[in-house]
Amino acid sequence: MRLIATTIAGVLAQAIAALGQCFSDPATNTEWAQLINGDNTSTEFSVEGSCCQSTVCNIPCPETVPSPAIGFGIAIMSSIALYELVGVACFFFIKGKSENFFVAGRTLPVWIVTATLAASAIDSNAILGTAMLSYKYSFWDGAVLPIGLGLSLILNALFFARKINVDRALTLPDVYAKRYGKVVEIMISICTIISFICLLAGNLVGMGTIISYCLSISKKGAIWLSASLIWSYTVAGGLFSVAATDIFQSAIGWTGCMVLAFYLIKNEESAPPASIGFPGYVYPDESICDMYDGVPCSNNSTQCCYNEELWCPSPDNCRVDNGAYPFGDQRKFSNQMTDPYALTPFPNAIMFNWATIFVLGFGNLAALDFQARCMASKTPKVATVSCLIAGCLTFAVGIPYGYLGAITRVYYGPDSARAEFETDSCHALLGLPTCGLWLPNADAFVKLLTNEAPTFLGGWCLVGIVAASMSSYLLIVAFDVVLASAVVPLFGCFYTKKPSPLAAFCSILAGVFVRVFLEFTLPKDGFVILPYPGEEFLNYGPAASTLYPPFFDKPQEELWDPTASGQECDQIQYNDWTGVDSLAAPIAAAVVFISVQWLERNGPIFDFKEDGVMCGYLKTSQQATEVEDDKLGKDASVTVRETVIDYSNRGAHQGDNEVTDVAA
Numbered sequence: 001m002r003l004i005a006t007t008i009a010g011v012l013a014q015a016i017a018a019l020g021q022c023f024s025d026p027a028t029n030t031e032w033a034q035l036i037n038g039d040n041t042s043t044e045f046s047v048e049g050s051c052c053q054s055t056v057c058n059i060p061c062p063e064t065v066p067s068p069a070i071g072f073g074i075a076i077m078s079s080i081a082l083y084e085l086v087g088v089a090c091f092f093f094i095k096g097k098s099e100n101f102f103v104a105g106r107t108l109p110v111w112i113v114t115a116t117l118a119a120s121a122i123d124s125n126a127i128l129g130t131a132m133l134s135y136k137y138s139f140w141d142g143a144v145l146p147i148g149l150g151l152s153l154i155l156n157a158l159f160f161a162r163k164i165n166v167d168r169a170l171t172l173p174d175v176y177a178k179r180y181g182k183v184v185e186i187m188i189s190i191c192t193i194i195s196f197i198c199l200l201a202g203n204l205v206g207m208g209t210i211i212s213y214c215l216s217i218s219k220k221g222a223i224w225l226s227a228s229l230i231w232s233y234t235v236a237g238g239l240f241s242v243a244a245t246d247i248f249q250s251a252i253g254w255t256g257c258m259v260l261a262f263y264l265i266k267n268e269e270s271a272p273p274a275s276i277g278f279p280g281y282v283y284p285d286e287s288i289c290d291m292y293d294g295v296p297c298s299n300n301s302t303q304c305c306y307n308e309e310l311w312c313p314s315p316d317n318c319r320v321d322n323g324a325y326p327f328g329d330q331r332k333f334s335n336q337m338t339d340p341y342a343l344t345p346f347p348n349a350i351m352f353n354w355a356t357i358f359v360l361g362f363g364n365l366a367a368l369d370f371q372a373r374c375m376a377s378k379t380p381k382v383a384t385v386s387c388l389i390a391g392c393l394t395f396a397v398g399i400p401y402g403y404l405g406a407i408t409r410v411y412y413g414p415d416s417a418r419a420e421f422e423t424d425s426c427h428a429l430l431g432l433p434t435c436g437l438w439l440p441n442a443d444a445f446v447k448l449l450t451n452e453a454p455t456f457l458g459g460w461c462l463v464g465i466v467a468a469s470m471s472s473y474l475l476i477v478a479f480d481v482v483l484a485s486a487v488v489p490l491f492g493c494f495y496t497k498k499p500s501p502l503a504a505f506c507s508i509l510a511g512v513f514v515r516v517f518l519e520f521t522l523p524k525d526g527f528v529i530l531p532y533p534g535e536e537f538l539n540y541g542p543a544a545s546t547l548y549p550p551f552f553d554k555p556q557e558e559l560w561d562p563t564a565s566g567q568e569c570d571q572i573q574y575n576d577w578t579g580v581d582s583l584a585a586p587i588a589a590a591v592v593f594i595s596v597q598w599l600e601r602n603g604p605i606f607d608f609k610e611d612g613v614m615c616g617y618l619k620t621s622q623q624a625t626e627v628e629d630d631k632l633g634k635d636a637s638v639t640v641r642e643t644v645i646d647y648s649n650r651g652a653h654q655g656d657n658e659v660t661d662v663a664a
Contacts, residue, residue, distance in 0.1 A: 022052035023424045028543050032056060035546050052423040057435035059322055063417045068450035072459050073214040079252070079463040083245045084229055103170060103376040110386050112247065113377045117390035118254070119246040120369040121149040122397050124206025124465050125199065125475040127257060130398055131445040134405025135412070138343055139332035142405055144353045145475065146398020148360025153391030156365055161387045162380040163494045164371050172371045176489060179499040184489065187508050191485040192368050199367075199478035204230075207466055213446050214462065253464030254397050260453060260461035261400040264407050268452075271406035272415050274328035275321050280553040281306040284326040297553045305553050323551060324414035324438070331406045340532045345429045347537050347574055352528040355579030356476055362586065363479030366486035404445070411452050412444035426544040426569040428562035429535040433545035433569070484515040484585035488593050496597060502605060503596035511589030518581035529574040538571035 021044060023029040033042040036055065047054075051061040108116070126145050134142030169175045172192060177185035208223035215222070274288045275281075282303050283289040289304035297305040312318035336342040340350050364370055370387075377383035412418050418441065425437035441447065449458035488511065489504040523531075531537060545567045547560040562569050599605055 022047065022056055023543055025424075025542060028424075031546055053421045053435050056423050057421065059419070059421060059435055060417065062420045065418060065447050065451060067216060068214050069455070071455070072450055072462060073216075075459045075463055076211065076214055076466055079466060080229060083248060084232065086245055086248060088232065103372060106165075106168075106376055107378055108373075108376045108382070109378055110382050110389075113373055113382055113386035114389045114393070115250040116246040116373045116376075117153060117370065117386055118393040118397075119249050120367070120373065121153060121390065121394040122146070122254065122257075123203050124210075125202040126394075126398050127401055127465050128206045128209070128445065129202075129475055130401040131404050131408065134402045135408040135444055136405075136440045137346075137349070138330075138336060139402045139405060140336045140353055141349065143399050143402030144356040145360065146394050146401070148357040149364065149398065150391045150394035151357065151361035152364030152367075153370070153387045153394060155361060156370060156374070157384045157387035157391070160365060160371070160490070160494065161374045161377075161383040164374040165377050165380040165383040167375075169375060172366065172368050175371075175493055176486075176504070179493050180489065180501040180504040184501060184504045184508065187505070188486050188489070191482055191508070191512075192366065195366075195478045195481040196368050198481065199369075199475065202475050202478070209443065210446055210462055210466055213443055214450070249464070252460075253466075254393070256457070256460030256464040258397055258400070260449070260457045261397075261404060263457055264453065265400060265403050268407045269410050270331040270403075272325050272329040272410050272413055275323045275325045275415055276311060276319060277306040277323045278320040279306055279308045279312055281323050282551045282553055284551070288327070299553055299555055303553070321415040322419055324419070326551070329406060329409060329413070331403055340530070341534065341536060344534075344536050347527075347529045347532075349527075349529050351530045351577075352579045355582050359476055359480050359483055359582050362487055363481075363483035366482040366490050367479065404448075408444050408448050411448055412441045414438040422540070424543045425540040426542065426562075426571075427538075427540050428569045428571065429538070431550045431560070431562075433547060433549060433560040433562075433567070434543045436569075437540045480515070480582050483582065484511040484589065487586060488589040492593055492597065498600075500597045500600045500604075502600060503593045506596050507589045507593035510592040511585045514588040515581055515585035518584060522577040522581055523575045524578055525574060525576045527574050528576050528578040530577065531573050531575040537574050539574055541570040541572070544569040 021029045023032065026043075030043045033045040034040055036042075036045045045055065053059045054061045126149055130142040130145045132142070133145070134140075164175065167175055167178070169178070173185045173189040176188045204223050204226045207226040208219055211217070211225060212219040212222035274291060276292050277283065282297060282305055283292070283294050286304065288294075293307050293310055294304035295307045295309075297303040306312075312320060333342045336348060337350065337353060340348050342348050342350075374383040374387070377386060410416065414421070420439045420441070421435040422437035422439055423435050425435065426433050427436035430436055446462070449461055453461070485508045488507050489499075492499045492504060492507075525539075527539065529537060544562065545560045547567070548554045548558055550559050550561075552559065561567055596605070
C-alpha cells in the first residue's frame with residue numbers, strides 16, 4: 001500500500017534520531033548541527049528531551065495519548081466469551097453430519113442468512129480499513145471497500161445465489177468439480193484457500209489490533225489469541241457456529257457501529273478547519289486572515305499574519321497548530337473518483353480506487369464465505385433475497401465510516417497536537433524544505449474510540465468490530481486472487497450449456513499467468529498512484545534546505561525558494577500501475593474461456609483415452625447441468641436428486657450424507 005515506504009521511513013527516522021542524527025545524509029546533518037549549535041565544527045546536535053521535528057522544524061513533539069481505560073478491555077473480552085460460548089454450544093447441532101457442519105443442514109431462513117452474509121462483508125477488514133484509509137487519505141479511499149463489498153452481494157443475488165443454492169454442493173470447489181472435473185477442482189481449491197488465508201489474516205490483524213491496544217499486550221500475542229478463539233468455536237460447530245455468532249453480531253455489533261458513526265458525524269467537527277497557524281505564520285488569503293483576525297506581517301505589511309496578541313498572549317495560553325491545512329480540509333471531495341487532481345496538493349489514487357471496487361465487486365463472487373451461506377439457505381429465494389438485503393446493509397453500515405476519517409484527522413491529523421512528521425523530507429508544492437511528510441498514527445481510529453468518543457459508544461463500537469472479526473489490508477489481495485482465477489469459470493458453470501473443462505483449465509492458467517506476470521513487470525513503487533503529470537504526483541524528497549518555509553514571516557533572503565540553485569527538493573514522480581494487473585487478469589481469463597468454449601462447441605478438442613490418466617479428471621461431466629430452478633417440476637427434481645446422490649457418494653462411506661428432494 002501507499003504507506004509501506006512511509007512506515008519504513010518512520011522506523012529509520014527513529015533509529016537515526018536515537019543516534020543524535022535527524023537526516024540520512026551526513027552533509028545535511030552537519031549543516032543543521034552547525035546552524036543549531038552556532039559553530040562551524042559540529043557534526044551532530046542533541047535532541048535529548050525533545051525530538052527531531054521540534055529541534056529542526058519547531059513543530060512540537062507528538063503528545064502522548066493516554067492508555068485506554070480497563071473497562072474497554074473488560075467489555076471486549078466479555079463479548080468474546082459470549083460469542084465463544086454460543087459458538088461452541090452449536091456443536092450439538094452438527095449431529096455427525098457433514099452437511100450440517102458445512103452448510104448448516106440447508107435450513108437457514110432469510111433473517112439468519114442476511115445476518116451471516118452482511119457479517120461476512122462488514123468485518124474488521126472493512127470497518128477498520130474504511131476508517132483508517134479515509135483517515136490517511138480521503139473519504140473515497142476508504143469508502144470503496146464497503147461499496148465494492150455491497151456491490152458484490154447484489155451481483156451475487158443477480159447471477160449466482162439461486163443457482164448455487166439449487167446446486168446442492170457442500171463447498172464452492174464442489175460446484176466446479178461437477179462441471180469441470182477434479183483437476184479444475186484442485187486448482188480452484190488452491191486459489192480459494194490462498195484467497196481466504198489473506199482474508200482471514202486481515203481479520204485477525206484487525207481483531208488483534210483492538211485486543212492488543214485495549215489489553216496492553218503485544219500485537220503478535222493478540223493475533224494468536226484471536227486465531228485460537230475463532231478456530232475453537234468454528235471447529236466445534238461449523239457454519240451453525242458462524243451463523244449463531246453472526247446473529248449476536250448483527251444485534252449488538254452493527255447497532256453499536258452505526259450509532260457511533262452517526263453520533264460522531266452529527267456532533268464532531270466534520271473535518272480540520274483552515275489552519276490558525278502559529279506566531280509568524282502567513283495566511284494564504286484574505287478570507288482566512290479575516291477568519292482569525294490576522295494582522296499585517298512584520299516583514300511584508302501587505303501580507304496577513306497570525307495574531308499573536310489575540311491567540312497566544314502567554315506560553316500557557318496559546319492556540320496554535322502546525323499550519324498543515326492553509327485552506328482547510330474537507331469531509332469528502334465529491335470529484336475524487338472522476339478527477340485525478342481533486343486532492344491537490346496531494347496525489348489521488350483514482351485508478352486504484354476504481355480497481356478496488358471492481359476487484360471486490362466481482363472477486364467476491366467466488367468468495368467461500370459468501371457462497372457457503374447461499375448453499376445453507378433454506379430455498380433459492382432465501383439465498384437471493386438475503387444477498388440483496390445484506391448488500392444494502394453493507395452500504396448502510398460501512399460507508400459512514402468513510403466520513404469518520406476526516407473526524408479522526410481533527411484529533412490525529414497533521415494539524416493536531418499528536419501529529420508526527422518525517423524530518424528528513426521536503427515537498428516543493430507544499431512549500432516545506434523539511435518535515436514535509438506526515439506520518440499517520442497506525443492506531444488513530446482505535447484511539448479516537450477510546451479517548452474522544454463517548455466511553456459507552458466507543459466501547460460498543462469496539463465490541464462490534466471484534467464481533468465482525470469473529471465472523472469470518474489483505475482484503476483486496478484476497479479477492480484479487482480469485483478474480484484472476486475463479487470468477488470466469490464460475491460464470492461458465494451456470495451460463496454455458498455445456499461447460500468445457502478445458503476452457504476452465506486454460507482460463508485459470510491464463511488469468512493466473514497474466515496476474516503474476518504483470519505483478520512483476522508493471523512499474524510499482526508501493527504507493528499505488530499512477531504517474532500523472534503535475535507536482536501533485538511527485539513523491540517527497542529528502543530535506544532540501546535550512547531556510548524557512550515561504551509561509552513564515554521572515555526576510556525574503558531567509559525563505560526557501562525551491563527553484564533556486566542548490567535549494568531544489570529532489571522529488572521523484574510516483575509510478576505505480578497497481579490495479580491494471582487486477583483488471584487485465586480476468587479479462588484475459590474471459591477471452592481464453594470464451595475462445596476454448598467456442599472451439600469445443602461441436603465436441604472436445606482433445607479426446608482422452610477412457611482408461612488414460614486424464615480420464616475422469618479433466619473431461620468429466622461435460623453435459624448440461626443447469627436447471628431451471630424457478631420452475632422445478634418432477635423431471636427437474638429427479639435430475640437434481642440424481643446429481644446430489646452421485647456427488648454425495650464422495651463421503652457416503654461415512655454415512656453422513658442425506659439426500660434432500662429439492663422440489664420439496
